[in-house]
Amino acid sequence: MTTAELPATDTPLALDGIRVLDFTQMMLGPFATQILADLGADVIKVERPKVGEWERGLTFAGKLVDGDSAAFIAMNRNKRSVAIDLKSADARDALLKLARTCDVVVENFRPGVMDRLGLGYEDFRRVRPDIIYCSGSGWGQRTKYAQMNRPGQDLLIQAATGLALNTGSAGDPPVAAGTSICDATGALTLANGILAALLARARHGIGQRVEVDLYHATMAILTQEISAMVNHGIEFTRSAAGIAQPWLSAPFxxxxxxxxxxxxxxxxxxxxxxxxxxxxxxxxxxxxxxxxxxxxxxxxxxxxxxxxxxxxxxxxxLWAAPVRTMKDAVDELVADGSPMIVDIEHSSGRPVQLVGCPITLSETPWRQRLRPPTVGEHTAEVLGEVLDEDELERLREAGSL
Structure with missing residues (x-):
């Protein structure tokens, strides 16, 4: 047994047999695909050779966890990593060959990037007609802001949707949420879209393209506020005294x-x-x-x-609760033995703790099977399933792996 693996059990997993080819990075895609992986999908994470995805080097408070970002290890367990140069024609062909064995492709590059690489929806559909191809983005694939090539990042989405200006007191600056709320919302929506498409394929025998973006996903979680605003015909303003949301009454x-x-x-x-x-x-x-x-x-x-x-x-x-720190909440979960805090071994051998999957299934519970991978840790293993040794060697010699 490798350090990346945990002992197998006879307990079934909800997504056993589903394979996902994952081209995502940052939070929108990786958090979504980790949910699929936690539920049993074989998620193959495609990364750049040597350096991996961008978020591996993202520091928190200027720190890394033995060379990895705390954010990366938080959202990439239960995945296998393939490191390959997407600009190589041979690499593209290898990935399309691998896609014949996959159910889902997920990417969150800027609109048009995957098409230019020869890895767009139509490219994958030619090799597997019932493929589910999911694109995540900041602003959507064809919206005006997408056409303007605007950067789509969590804080910018909070600002553009009105979320930041909903928070805080009148007269104070707009207030950003204490976490990447738009990224997380987009990721959960992305996972839902993929699961719906998988069910549609099982029921109707069809593949399809799924699109989710941060802007519209965030507008969706503002559903009650927007409904109140447009149907009452007024735009609510923030409370001067600090009522926590501009549309709610005292004592909130x-x-x-x-x-x-x-x-x-x-x-x-x-x-x-x-x-x-x-x-x-x-x-x-x-x-x-x-x-x-x-x-x-x-x-x-x-x-x-x-x-x-x-x-x-x-x-x-009355509905009341103490205001606690994150540490207070985590310490309580650990003391209670909650499965929401899991212990794993990092690739360095260092023990680390991660937040578990929030979904409880009585018959097919999630399970941690693989620690977050090192860059390209499973390249030979995964590509060896569809390529012979000569084909792998040609990719190595060309510097594509």
């Missing part, structure tokens, strides 16, 4: 306690008035008076501890 928000912070979501103002011992709150309107209510609660909450407030709020049926 984050409040300082004497020893930390609490979050208070929806709740009847009469119950809020009782917990905070201020009868005037019950007489106010939760929308038109929301800033006044927020400011009054901001005055009251510092006088008691987080635990004291939570006990009273929860007993009154």
């Amino acid at each position: 928000g984050i409040y300082r306690a004497s020893d930390g912070w609490i979050a208070l979501a929806m709740g009847d103002l009469s119950a809020v008035a009782e917990v905070f011992d201020d009868a005037t709150i019950a007489d106010q309107d939760p929308w038109s008076d929301r800033d006044a209510i927020k400011r009054r609660l901001d005055e009251l909450t510092p006088h008691r501890s987080t635990d004291d407030w939570l006990a009273g709020l929860l007993a009154a049926g």
